[in-house]
Amino acid sequence: MSPQLEDIVRKVRSDERIAPAEALVLWHEAPLWLLGELAARSKERVSGDKVYFNRNFHIEPTNLCVFNCNFCSYRRPKGSPEAWDYSLEEVERIARDHAGQGVTEVHIVGGVHPEHDLYYYVEMIRRVKAILPEATVKAFTAIELSYMIRKAGLTIDEGLRLLRSAGMEAIPGGGAEIFDEELRARICPDKGSTVEWFEVHAAAHRLGIPTNATILYGHIECVEHRIDHLDRLRRQQDQTGGFNAFIPLKYRNFGNRMSEIGEVSVTEDLRMLAMSRIYLDNIPHIKAYWVMYGKATTELALAFGADDIDGTIDDTTKIYSMAGADDQRPAMTTEEMRRIVAAAGYRAVERDTFYREIG
Numbered sequence: 457m458s459p460q461l462e463d464i465v466r467k468v469r470s471d472e473r474i475a476p477a478e479a480l481v482l483w484h485e486a487p488l489w490l491l492g493e494l495a496a497r498s499k500e501r502v503s504g505d506k507v508y509f510n511r512n513f514h515i516e517p518t519n520l521c522v523f524n525c526n527f528c529s530y531r532r533p534k535g536s537p538e539a540w541d542y543s544l545e546e547v548e549r550i551a552r553d554h555a556g557q558g559v560t561e562v563h564i565v566g567g568v569h570p571e572h573d574l575y576y577y578v579e580m581i582r583r584v585k586a587i588l589p590e591a592t593v594k595a596f597t598a599i600e601l602s603y604m605i606r607k608a609g610l611t612i613d614e615g616l617r618l619l620r621s622a623g624m625e626a627i628p629g630g631g632a633e634i635f636d637e638e639l640r641a642r643i644c645p646d647k648g649s650t651v652e653w654f655e656v657h658a659a660a661h662r663l664g665i666p667t668n669a670t671i672l673y674g675h676i677e678c679v680e681h682r683i684d685h686l687d688r689l690r691r692q693q694d695q696t697g698g699f700n701a702f703i704p705l706k707y708r709n710f711g712n713r714m715s716e717i718g719e720v721s722v723t724e725d726l727r728m729l730a731m732s733r734i735y736l737d738n739i740p741h742i743k744a745y746w747v748m749y750g751k752a753t754t755e756l757a758l759a760f761g762a763d764d765i766d767g768t769i770d771d772t773t774k775i776y777s778m779a780g781a782d783d784q785r786p787a788m789t790t791e792e793m794r795r796i797v798a799a800a801g802y803r804a805v806e807r808d809t810f811y812r813e814i815g
Contacts, residue, residue, distance in 0.1 A: 461485045468494045468734055471501065479683045479735050488723060495730035495761030502740055503763040507802040508811065509793045512561040512767035513554050517542045517580065521567030522603070525644035527633075527675055529711040531567055541569070547580055551587040554770065560808045561767065562588060564595040565630055574608035574615055578622045585623035592809040595624045598656035599631035599648040612659040620665060626809050627660050629668030629703055634677050635685045643675060643714070654692060661698025666810060669699050669739070673728055674707040674720035682728065686735045693738045700811060701741035701764060704728045706748055722753055726760045733761025741811065747773060747786040751796060758800035764807075765793060 457465070464478045465486070474482065482491070518541040521531045532539035542550075551562065562584055581593055596604070596619075605615030616624075634640055635650045657667050671685050693699050706725055709715045733742045743764040744757035754765050771787045790806065797804035806814040 458485065465490070465494065469497065471498075471737075473737055474735065476683050476687050479686070479731065480679060482734070483679050483683070483727065483731055488726060491727055491730040491734075492760045495733040496759060498733045498737070499742070499761045499763050505801075505803045506763065506805045507758055507797040507800070508741070508764040508805050508807040509790070509797075510561055510767040510807050510809070511557070511559050511790065512563055513550075513559060513770045514772040515542075515547055515550050515562060515564045515566075515584070516773060517547060517564065517566045518569050518572075519567050520569055522570045523568055523599075523644065523647045525633075525647055526713045527643050527672065527707055529708065544576075544580055544583060548583050548587060550772070551584045555587060559588065559591050560814065561592050561594055563628060563773075564593065565597055565600065565628055568600050568603045572604070574604040574610065574618065577604055578618055581619065581622040581624050592625045593623050594626040594628055594809055595619070597628060597631035598653045601627070601656050602648050602652045612656055613663065616656075616659055616663055616665060620663065625665070626700075627657070627665060627667040629670040629699075629701070630705075632670045632685075633672045634675075634681055635688050636677070636681045639677055639681055650688075654688075657698065658692065658696055661696035666698055666700045668701045668703060668743075670703045670705050671732075672705050672707055674724065675714060675717055682731070683735070686732060690736055690738060693736070697738075699739045701743050702732055702736055702739050703743040703745050704732055705745065708748070722756070725749065725753060726756060729757050729762050730760040746788065746796075751788070751792075755796050755800050758797065758802055765796065768793075 460481055464474055464482050467474055519530050519532050520534055520539055520541055524531060581595060584593055605612055608615060631648065632653055633644055637650060640650060660667050669689050671682065673682055707719065709717055709719050729742060729744060741764050742762050743766060744754045744762035746754040746765045747769060749757060768788055768790065769786045771785045773786060794804040808814060
């Protein structure tokens with residue numbers, strides 16, 4: 457081990473913050489076992505022996521979208537036999553199908569619809585909350601929010617207040633993709649900008665609305681871009697403190713215009729998780745999204761800093777199944793989740809959206 461790496465490892469073990477340049481050294485020089493050890497230690501400092509899960513389901517109102525990102529396998533053009541655009545009544549039916557099941561979170565994201573405005577989504581949230589008043593509505597990526605709010609002629613703060621009054625209580629982390637502006641222009645040139653993403657999340661934090669954050673990794677970016685992405689999030693969290701969790705999202709290459717790139721290995725997934733936990737010392741939770749990784753890799757992820765595996769899902773999301781994920785009908789029982797966590801040597805804890813423990 458080089459003297460420089462030894463010094464960085466000492467800092468991590470002493471709970472000292474590392475700089476971007478040090479993170480690059482750690483990424484390139486530390487063997488996988490060492491990254492796992494450091495990340496597991498950082499995880500246990502935050503959440504002890506706990507790994508969280510929740511009872512949730514998704515509503516994906518449409519896969520029509522004004523944007524056409526090169527990495528996306530989800531979007532379909534209007535008129536496609538694979539396109540959908542749920543009515544408000546269909547959204548209500550999905551919500552009613554999950555009534556009485558102990559669900560604590562409804563996760564709503566979809567394409568950025570070219571016609572629906574902010575008031576349409578306000579009404580959607582009101583109807584979902586009327587059916588499931590006990591569940592938290594975590595709704596819309598920053599890119600969706602920016603588009604619908606600006607379309608309505610409101611400021612971001614005004615739009616978020618209106619959505620909150622309808623029952624939106626948290627915001628997911630999607631739409632971040634990669635923050636580097638040059639790369640973003642190559643993989644999603646017409647999508648909302650990095651500035652817009654941060655603008656929405658900063659406004660939400662000012663208003664007391666907690667949010668998550670993501671990265672899309674494993675495409676044309678390099679490690680420097682990943683560390684830059686993490687660093688921007690850490691600096692934002694220093695200012696506002698509103699991020700609950702970070703979710704590294706692996707690029708899957710089926711059915712999109714970047715398919716020739718291929719996919720990174722499980723080893724690379726574990727390094728990404730570990731570095732996320734080590735570097736993001738001010739974001740409480742790192743999520744291994746089991747729908748994306750699959751159940752076996754999710755179990756491995758718990759040894760590399762993740763302390764959350766998401767929720768039951770109940771076969772309600774198509775974003776990763778359309779991109780070629782192993783599980784084409786993603787659903788997991790709470791018993792399965794508890795077994796996965798126990799097999800990794802941790803204690804499964806059911807939570808709500810805000811990481812309050814249940815039971």
